[in-house]
Amino acid sequence: xxxxxxxxxxxxxxxxxxxxxxxxxxxxxxxxxxxxxxxxxxxxxxxxxxxxxxxxxxxxxxxxxxxxxxxxxxxxxxxxxxxxxxxxxxxxxxxxxxxxxxxxxxxxxxxxxxxxxxxxxxxxxxxxxxxxxxxxxxxxxxxxxxxxxxxxxxxxxxxxxxxxxxxxxxxxxxxxxxxxxxxxxxxxxxxxxxxxx
Numbered sequence: 001x002x003x004x005x006x007x008x009x010x011x012x013x014x015x016x017x018x019x020x021x022x023x024x025x026x027x028x029x030x031x032x033x034x035x036x037x038x039x040x041x042x043x044x045x046x047x048x049x050x051x052x053x054x055x056x057x058x059x060x061x062x063x064x065x066x067x068x069x070x071x072x073x074x075x076x077x078x079x080x081x082x083x084x085x086x087x088x089x090x091x092x093x094x095x096x097x098x099x100x101x102x103x104x105x106x107x108x109x110x111x112x113x114x115x116x117x118x119x120x121x122x123x124x125x126x127x128x129x130x131x132x133x134x135x136x137x138x139x140x141x142x143x144x145x146x147x148x149x150x151x152x153x154x155x156x157x158x159x160x161x162x163x164x165x166x167x168x169x170x171x172x173x174x175x176x177x178x179x180x181x182x183x184x185x186x187x188x189x190x191x192x193x194x195x196x197x
Contacts, residue, residue, distance in 0.1 A: 003095045003129050005069050005087060010120040013076065013195070014112045017120055020060065020070035020084060025053045027081035028072065031105040040139035041103065043167035059086065059101075066090065070101070073117060075108060082108045085117055087125070089135075096133040097125060112195060118152050119191045126184045133180050140173035149177045151194075153187035 007019035018024075032038070032046030045055035062068030070086035083104035090097045099121050104114060125131040136154055138145040150156065154177035163174040179187055 003090075003092050003097075003131060005066070005090055005092075005097070005129060007063070007069065008124065008128075010071070010124055012116040012120050014116045015082075015120070016074045016076055017071040017085065017117065018074060020056060020063075020072050020086070022053060022056055022060070024072040024081055025049060025056055028052050028056070028084060031080075031082055032103065034106050036106070037103050040142040040145070040172075041101075042164065062088070066092075073104065073113065075113065082113065085121065087121065094133070095129075095131050096135065097129075097131055098135045098137065099125075100136060114148060115152065115191065115194055119188075119195060122152075122179065122184070122191070123188065126181060126188075131181070133178055135176060135178045137174045137176045140175055146175055152179075153183070153190050154179050155183070 009019065010017040026049060029046050029049050029052040032052065035044060038044035038046070045051050059068060059070040063070060067090055068086055068088045069090070071084060072081050073083040073085060074080065075082050083102070085102040086100065087097045088100055099118065102114070102117065122134060125134050136149050138149060140159060157176045157178055160174045160176065162171045164172040166172055
């Protein structure tokens with residue numbers, strides 16, 4: 001089975017994931033104003049509208065190259081853009097990809113938004129794209145993210161030391177997790193139970 005990743009809108013109860021466009025820049029700039037959002041990412045892309053436009057343009061270049069598929073996260077109840085996420089490091093021959101670059105406005109952190117985003121992305125990856133592996137990674141000091149990834153049922157695989165140099169010059173060790181196709185039915189069931197609570 002050949003994995004074909006193409007822009008798609010993923011709709012849930014709480015969120016809708018729309019293919020990222022430059023038209024989302026102003027709303028994403030507003031959603032990204034809290035500097036704590038960017039603490040563990042490479043840099044703050046919401047310091048100016050131009051920075052956000054540049055970040056989106058870069059994501060769309062990766063999409064055009066076939067290595068990434070970025071989304072705007074829209075809260076269904078309000079219609080507001082509350083963050084972004086994407087598929088990245090897409091490996092077509094190996095039917096694998098990563099879910100990452102996820103950031104959320106503090107107004108929706110620790111709500112069902114992130115859980116449903118991951119559910120929609122995982123379901124699409126395993127059930128429509130035919131992925132056999134989905135990986136996630138996070139900063140070694142981002143314990144909240146590590147707990148969230150573990151909560152969705154991913155298996156911690158290890159740490160890539162000195163993996164990324166951040167804009168402040170510090171080194172990020174990347175903690176890697178994965179879910180493989182044989183684990184998806186149990187992970188799916190668990191996520192659906194969490195979303196019904």
